[in-house]
Amino acid sequence: MPNPDTSPTEPKRPTLLSRLLRGTVRIGLTVSVIALAAGAVYLGASELTRRANAVPAPDAAAVTPVSVTPIKQETSFTVDRVFIGQVEPQRSADISFELNGRLDKILVDEGEEVVKGQLLATLDIALLEVEQDRLTASRDAIAAQLAFAEKTVERNTKLIGQGFTSQARLDEAVAQQDELLSRIGELDAALRDVTVRIQKSSIEAPFAGRITSRHVDGGETLQSGEMVLGMVEVLSPQVRIGIPLDVNPSLLSNVEIEIADARYQAKLATLRPDIDPLTRTRTALFDLKNGLDVAFGQTARVHVHDPVESVGTWVPTTALKEGARGQWTLLVADAQKTVRVASVEVLHAEDERVFVRGVFPDGTVLIDKGPQRVTAGQRVTFDTTE
Numbered sequence: 396m397p398n399p400d401t402s403p404t405e406p407k408r409p410t411l412l413s414r415l416l417r418g419t420v421r422i423g424l425t426v427s428v429i430a431l432a433a434g435a436v437y438l439g440a441s442e443l444t445r446r447a448n449a450v451p452a453p454d455a456a457a458v459t460p461v462s463v464t465p466i467k468q469e470t471s472f473t474v475d476r477v478f479i480g481q482v483e484p485q486r487s488a489d490i491s492f493e494l495n496g497r498l499d500k501i502l503v504d505e506g507e508e509v510v511k512g513q514l515l516a517t518l519d520i521a522l523l524e525v526e527q528d529r530l531t532a533s534r535d536a537i538a539a540q541l542a543f544a545e546k547t548v549e550r551n552t553k554l555i556g557q558g559f560t561s562q563a564r565l566d567e568a569v570a571q572q573d574e575l576l577s578r579i580g581e582l583d584a585a586l587r588d589v590t591v592r593i594q595k596s597s598i599e600a601p602f603a604g605r606i607t608s609r610h611v612d613g614g615e616t617l618q619s620g621e622m623v624l625g626m627v628e629v630l631s632p633q634v635r636i637g638i639p640l641d642v643n644p645s646l647l648s649n650v651e652i653e654i655a656d657a658r659y660q661a662k663l664a665t666l667r668p669d670i671d672p673l674t675r676t677r678t679a680l681f682d683l684k685n686g687l688d689v690a691f692g693q694t695a696r697v698h699v700h701d702p703v704e705s706v707g708t709w710v711p712t713t714a715l716k717e718g719a720r721g722q723w724t725l726l727v728a729d730a731q732k733t734v735r736v737a738s739v740e741v742l743h744a745e746d747e748r749v750f751v752r753g754v755f756p757d758g759t760v761l762i763d764k765g766p767q768r769v770t771a772g773q774r775v776t777f778d779t780t781e
Contacts, residue, residue, distance in 0.1 A: 458774055458775060458776045459768060459769055459773065459775050459776070460775065460776050460777070460778040461728065461762050461764070461765065461766075461768070461769060461775045461776070461777065461778060462762070462763055462764040462765065462778050463728060463760040463761060463762055463763065463777050463778075464760065464761045464763045465760055465761075466708050466727070466755050466759055466760060466761050467708055467709075468706060468707070468708055468755075469706070469707060469708060469709070470704065470705075470706055471702050471703060471704050471705060472702075472703055472705065472707065472709075472742070472743055472750045473700045473701065473702050473703070474700070474701045474702075474703055474743060475698055475699075475700055475701075475745075476642070476698070476699045476700075476701050477696050477697070477698055477699075478636050478637065478638060478639075478696070478697050478699065479636070479694060479695070479696055480634050480635050480636025480637065480694075480695045480696075480697065481634070481635055481636075481692060481693070481694060481695060482632055482633070482634055482654060482683075482686075482689050482690065482691055482692060482693045482694075482695050483632070483633055483634070483635055483691055483692075484604070484627035484628050484629065484632060484633070484691055485628050485630075485631045485632065485633045485682075486602055486604070486627070486628040487607075487625070487626070487627045487628070488601055488602075488604075488625070488626050488627075489622055489624075489625055490515065490516075490598055490601075490622075490623050490624040490625065490626065491617075491619070491620050491621055491622055491623050492516075492518060492595070492596070492598065492617055492619060492620075492621070492623065493595045493619055493620075494518065494592060494595055494596060494619055495616075495617065495618055495619050496518035496519060496520075496596060496616070496617060497518060497519040497614065497615070497616045497617070498516065498517075498518060498519075498611055498613050498614060498615050498616075498617055498623075499517045499518055499519040499520075499613070500516060500517045500613060501515070501516040501609070501611060501612065501613050501623070501624075502514055502515055502516060502517075503515050503516075503606050503609070503624065504606065504609060505606055505607065505608060505609050506605065506606060506607075507605065507606045508603075508604070508605050508606075508629070509600040509603065509604060509605070509606065509626065510600065510603050511600055511601070511602050511603045512599050512600060513599060513600045514597060514598070514599055515598045515599060515600055515606075515623075515624060516597070516598045516611075516623055516624065517596060517597040517598075518596035518597070518617070519596075520592075520593050520596045523589055523592055523593050523596065524593070526589050527586065527589045527590070527593070530582055530585050530586045530589060531586065533582055534579060534582040534583065534586065537575055537578045537579050537582060538579060540575050541572065541575035541576060541579060544568065544571045544572040544575050545572055547568040547571070547572075548568040548569050548572050551564050551568050598623065598624070600626065602628050603628065603629075603630060604626045604627050604628040604629055604630075605626060605627060605629050606624055606625070606626050607625045607626055607627050608624065608625035609623075609624055609625075610622045610623055610624070610625075611623055627691060629687065630687070631682060631683075632683050632686050632687070632689055632691065633664060633680050633681060633682055633683065634652055634654075634661060634680070634681045634683060634695040634697065635678060635679075635680055636678075636679050636681070636695065636697050637671060637674045637676030637677070637678060637679075638666070638676055638677050638678075638679045638699075639675075639676055640670070640675070640676070640677065642699060642701065643701075644666055646699050646700065646701060647663045647666065647679060647681075647699065648662070648663055649661070649662055649663075650663070650681065650697050650698060650699060651697070651698045652681060652683065652695050652696065652697045652698070653695070653696040653697075653698065654686070654689050654693050654694070654695045654696075655689075655693060659683050659684060659685065659686050659689075660684045660685075661681040661682060661683050661684060661686075661697070662681065662682050662684070663679060663680075663681055663682075664680040664681060664682045665679070665680050666678075666679045666680075667679070679697075681697065703742075703743070705742055705750075705752070706752065707742055707750050707751055707752040707753075708750070708751060708752075708753075708755075709748050709749070709750055710725060710739075710748065710749060710751055710761060710763070711747065711748055711763050711764075712744070712746075712747055712748060712749055713763075713764070713766075714726070714761060714762065714763050714764075714766055715739075715741070715749055715751075716766065718736075718738060722738050723738070723739050723740070723741055723751070724736050724737060724738055724739065725737045725739055725751070725753070725761060725762075725766075726762045726766040726769065726771070727755065727759045727760060727761055727762060728759070728760050728762060728775055728777070729756065729758060729759055730756075730757070730758030730759070731774075732774060732775055732776060732777070733772065733773070733774055733775075734762070734769050734770065734771050734772060734773045734774075734775055735759075735771060736771045737753050737754070737755060737759075738753060739751035739752060739753035740752045740753065760777070762775075
């Protein structure tokens with residue numbers, strides 16, 4: 396009778412030994428596959444290395460040469476301050492007659508150069524000459540009477556000593572003599588008055604210069620003080636300029652003045668102590684040296700070099716670049732010849748250079764030309780051909 400616990404369809408369970416054998420086979424196969432893969436990778440890498448070594452290496456990239464300038468720190472800089480003024484003559488005169496009269500001659504024209512004491516114009520003095528002749532004749536007549544009176548006094552003096560005349564006669568003769576002397580004095584004064592009026596009927600140049608204006612032509616009847624001629628002195632032109640109060644007067648002793656693209660040396664003649672109420676400046680007058688070719692009324696610019704105490708360095712304008720947030724930067728090269736960016740503060744700017752303040756480590760040099768050809772972090776070499 397069959398065993399009830401045994402089923403004819405139930406498979407046989409593998410034994411422990413068979414399971415171990417199958418696991419060992421699988422591990423061996425896996426290791427073999429890995430070994431084969433590693434060998435293939437090694438062979439591929441070796442082939443790639445061989446091929447890479449067979450290709451020649453490319454040339455190293457050339458290092459960019461740059462022009463550099465040593466950074467020199469300075470303790471101050473100079474500001475060229477410019478103030479505008481005008482050329483004017485040192486002396487000018489509005490010429491007129493002191494007396495009324497008819498203009499007889501005017502002897503100069505506009506633009507003519509004259510010397511000191513040169514006759515410029517005259518009034519008609521015919522009436523004055525007539526009066527002078529009359530007074531002269533009257534004086535001669537009185538002088539003749541005075542001579543007779545003096546002899547009379549002399550005779551009466553002798554006669555009174557001899558007792559032949561009275562004291563009254565002598566006193567009368569003396570009185571007559573004194574009266575004639577007074578009349579001669581009066582006529583002399585009148586003659587001097589006529590002489591002075593004749594002299595003042597002509598105008599002479601008060602100084603050497605040039606006639607700038609002519610207001611009459613001749614024949615006019617002029618009032619005293621009426622303008623006849625205008626003249627200026629041309630030998631020593633001056634420049635009048637308003638100077639702000641913050642300018643040190645010691646900087647004005649010797650300055651450079653620009654007139655019509657020409658520059659002249661000038662010396663301070665005077666600095667007025669008062670302040671112009673409109674411009675709030677002090678008026679300075681400068682004497683031009685060798686400025687005879689300038690024209691009066693031309694615009695003049697005085698250059699005052701005002702020193703400012705501040706630590707910084709001068710750099711070319713082309714080396715300055717605008718950075719972030721309104722900052723200014725420079726490209727510099729450090730001691731290892733690597734390009735760096737340096738932030739700076741601009742203190743003063745001129746046409747071709749600026750004065751900046753910044754921190755520069757030792758050995759740092761400025762890339763002064765072509766900073767756009769390099770970037771921060773790039774290695775460079777210094778161009779020494781320039």
